[in-house]
Amino acid sequence: MTATSYDTTxxxxxxxxxxxxxxxxxxxxxxxxxxxxxxxxxxxTADLDRALEAAERGFKAWRAVAPEKRAAVMYRAAALVRERxxxxxxxxxxxxxxxxxEAKGETLAAAQLIEFHAGEATRVYGRVLPRPVGTRSLxxxxxxxxxxxxxxxxxxxxxxxxxxxxxxxxxxxxxxxPSEETPGAAVEVMRCFQDAGLPxxxxxxxxxxxxxxxxxxLASPVTRKLSFTGSVPVGKxxxxxxxxxxxxxxxxxxxxxPVLVFxxxxxxxxxATLVAHKFRNAGQVCVAPTRFHVQxxxxxxxxxxxxxxxxxxxxxxxxxxxxxxxPLANPRRPExxxxxxxxxxxxxxxxxxxxxxxxxxxxxxxxxxxxxVLADVPLSAxxxxxxxxxxxxxxxxxxSDDDAIAEANRLPYGLGAYCFTENGRRQNRLGxxxxxxxxxINTVRLSWGDAPFGGVKDSGFxxxxxxxxxxxxxxxxxxxxx
Ligand code: NAD
Numbered sequence: 343m344t345a346t347s348y349d350t351t352x353x354x355x356x357x358x359x360x361x362x363x364x365x366x367x368x369x370x371x372x373x374x375x376x377x378x379x380x381x382x383x384x385x386x387t388a389d390l391d392r393a394l395e396a397a398e399r400g401f402k403a404w405r406a407v408a409p410e411k412r413a414a415v416m417y418r419a420a421a422l423v424r425e426r427x428x429x430x431x432x433x434x435x436x437x438x439x440x441x442x443x444e445a446k447g448e449t450l451a452a453a454q455l456i457e458f459h460a461g462e463a464t465r466v467y468g469r470v471l472p473r474p475v476g477t478r479s480l481x482x483x484x485x486x487x488x489x490x491x492x493x494x495x496x497x498x499x500x501x502x503x504x505x506x507x508x509x510x511x512x513x514x515x516x517x518x519x520p521s522e523e524t525p526g527a528a529v530e531v532m533r534c535f536q537d538a539g540l541p542x543x544x545x546x547x548x549x550x551x552x553x554x555x556x557x558x559x560l561a562s563p564v565t566r567k568l569s570f571t572g573s574v575p576v577g578k579x580x581x582x583x584x585x586x587x588x589x590x591x592x593x594x595x596x597x598x599x600p601v602l603v604f605x606x607x608x609x610x611x612x613x614a615t616l617v618a619h620k621f622r623n624a625g626q627v628c629v630a631p632t633r634f635h636v637q638x639x640x641x642x643x644x645x646x647x648x649x650x651x652x653x654x655x656x657x658x659x660x661x662x663x664x665x666x667x668x669p670l671a672n673p674r675r676p677e678x679x680x681x682x683x684x685x686x687x688x689x690x691x692x693x694x695x696x697x698x699x700x701x702x703x704x705x706x707x708x709x710x711x712x713x714x715v716l717a718d719v720p721l722s723a724x725x726x727x728x729x730x731x732x733x734x735x736x737x738x739x740x741x742s743d744d745d746a747i748a749e750a751n752r753l754p755y756g757l758g759a760y761c762f763t764e765n766g767r768r769q770n771r772l773g774x775x776x777x778x779x780x781x782x783i784n785t786v787r788l789s790w791g792d793a794p795f796g797g798v799k800d801s802g803f804x805x806x807x808x809x810x811x812x813x814x815x816x817x818x819x820x821x822x823x824x
Contacts, residue, residue, distance in 0.1 A: 352380050352381070354383060354385050354547060354549060356396060356547075357393075357546070365386065365389075366383070367383040373437075373669040373708055374708045376709070390559065398515075400545075403543065404510070404513055404514070405484075413463045415535075416459065416538070419534045420454075420457045426530065427449045430499050430531070431499075434499050434526075435661055437524045438495060438496070438498050439671055441667070454791050455504060455507055458792055458807070459791075468481045477823060480823070481820055484513075484819055486817045487564075487565075488564050489566070490569070491516055491519070491570075492555075492556060492568075493520050493572070495520075495521035498527035504571070505571075511815075512815035514815050517565075519547075519549060519556070523672055524671070568584045570595075571594040571595075577593045592796070592805075594801075595801050596628055596755065596800075596801065597628050597629055598632050599758045600633050602749075603637065616631055616648070617651040617655075621652070621733050625731065626671055631758075633736045635746055636738070644737070645737055652696065670732060673709050675711070675731065676699050679733070680699060682724055686725050689723045690720050691719040691723060691736075693716060714733060719736045720738075747775050756799035757802075760783075778797070779801065780795065792807070792808055794811070
């Protein structure tokens, strides 16, 4: 890690002005070393009120801007994100821990998402209904208004862009509160939009004590939409607050991705794909493959190959180009994972590899946990029911297709699900019957700019990305003219 990896000045962005000092705040930690990287100022109540006023003004002005002009600003912002990708990725790695190559991939995917939504801004169509000559009934799609958006720390570049892009493409203004643990990437993302010419009142960036900020923004009549990415309990709490003003909401909450691996899959390819995907971002991904249900005929071979490839993974500082898995993002995660692994082993699971906190490179400290594989995990184990959000693969066996589908649908989560089988009839059945917002069959890629991203059941509702992501920022109005 070099001193220049965290090349940013943290601050709040309100009404087109940066506030970088003179506020109470908190430290931002490098998870690979445990060292403080910088101090983050918190917004005061007066700052939040100014952000609301700016968002109100910004909405009135921005909704009147021609869609192709809104799109032009966004294309410029995407180009700046690409141009600054190395800087953004280095900040992302420094404050969140993921390997630099992953951070760079995240950044380039985020640029693509801005471009997708820029295009969608020019494709918001209404309808003209059949009526007698000389009369009309129109169905209009209009931007809903100022959006309060809150997002988690696991994708420091992508999460803020996923919130800002569809909102401003639709003609809304936005107040974004990213995670206080990964503020630097969000600050630099906001600078890209600012430098691209986004008017200052259209997007605001605030930080603070999460519960205080969200209560304040959601209680205001100015705010017309809530968009949240984070855990199920916090999502439910915010929905209760949003109910008071009957606020439209998009909820992207946690998951517990089932992976159904059938006897007829391409075993070598399946294992290699799943090991890489399981430990992406050290397992801290809402659509991470989590509980692996493997059919009896290939169970032993799957477990052996999965454990062998996992044990060979190189963990270390994300700025070291040889690193395949970095530290966990904060001290809460290794603690939670250690407790889950201990409980599962006590309940009868077999520890195949990993299972303990790991030393950082050169004894540098940090929040490391070795990539872990548990086999024969009983369904009663805590990790088989609660989202682990860390580098632990839980493996169990199944017999029939009916059993596999029942297991996939057993939990209240319904975000990402994965199936590996070469049988076409079975693929159709799995696509039809698995209760999830996204199902990958022989693939682990669920996130595409043009496809809806979101969950069902406790994993949330409303989609991000795709045309659905923009539609979530619109209201429908019927106009009848006699
Ligand atoms: P957490 O629930 O405390 O926080 C999750 C995120 O929500 C954080 O970014 C936090 O700043 C924010 N938050 C918390 N309280 C808030 C409030 N009252 N108002 C607004 N924002 C608030 O959990 P954590 O320990 O940071 O993360 C672990 C859990 O979060 C995981 O178990 C996982 O379920 C979930 N998570 C989900 C996603 C996702 O993409 N769906 C991403 C990150 C974390």
